[in-house]
Amino acid sequence: MREKTKTIPIKIMDDAFNTGVVIGKIALKDLNQFKAAAESHRDNYHLFFLQEKGTTSIEIDFHTYTIKPTAVIYIHPNQVHRMLAIKNTTVSVWAVKTETLNREYLALLEDITPTKPLSLKKEAFSIISETVSLCIKLSERNHEKLYQSPLKDSCNTLVALVVSQYLAQSKSVDKLSRFEFITKSFKSLLEANFCTVKKPTDYAQTLNISTAYLNECVKKATGYSVSHHIQQRVVLEAKRMLYHSNKSVKEIATQLGYEDYAYFSRLFKKITVVTPSAFRSKNHD
Structure with a gap:
């Protein structure tokens, strides 16, 4: 192990x-x-x-x-x-x-x-x-x-x-569509703030656009909603901590900005189909 x-x-x-x-x-x-x-x-x-x-x-x-x-x-x-x-x-x-x-x-x-x-x-x-x-x-x-x-x-x-x-294998910034440019800006903000900012509205306000328009841009560029990207980023960090550390699920939830431990567990299961504890047990060596 x-x-x-x-x-x-x-x-x-x-x-x-x-x-x-x-x-x-x-x-x-x-x-x-x-x-x-x-x-x-x-x-x-x-x-x-x-x-x-x-x-x-x-x-x-x-x-x-x-x-x-x-x-x-x-x-x-x-x-x-x-x-x-x-x-x-x-x-x-x-x-x-x-x-x-x-x-x-x-x-x-x-x-x-x-x-x-x-x-x-x-x-x-x-x-x-x-x-x-x-x-x-x-x-x-x-x-x-x-x-x-x-x-x-x-x-x-x-x-x-x-x-x-x-x-060379991706589009240069000057060739990005408006949707792709906004999506790129959103992802940059998300990486820096995913532990503290969970609402699409907050990201839209930072970018000075409406929440509906942000969702439209991100969905057209990636196929997924803003909420999906926020949840996926949080769950990736949760997986890292569950797999590579011995912090409790409650400690991990708190570190990721969730005071409601039960809500965090439901979110994790929704994304991964298993509970945080089950993910940790399954992936032990």
């Missing part, structure tokens, strides 16, 4: 030189060489993997992904993840703190979350791989007076290269 902690563990960046960046390339035969990554956790940084050789299996928010060469994946700090398997893998890994990221790139990362592994064409892999190599070389020059700035700038360039690959 999975050992549980009171809260979901958060891995803290080992940033000895206070750059807000850690980058390197590792070669691993199997998961035994990287046992710490096998435990479910969140990070206090944005995490990127560039798969160069071998195969990596990773679980992110209850979804399992197999990453093969040549591919990249981005993991947001909110996402709970763990390594499931590693087979003769060579992978470049870089972690970047939020405050180190260019604001424009940070906003784009929020937009593309959650991501799936993205296969890279030869040219894209080559330029990203070369940029990784440059960043690694810069990270090793910590004896230089201006060490921090070049490293931060080059890693932001690396992040931009990865984000651009994801964006």
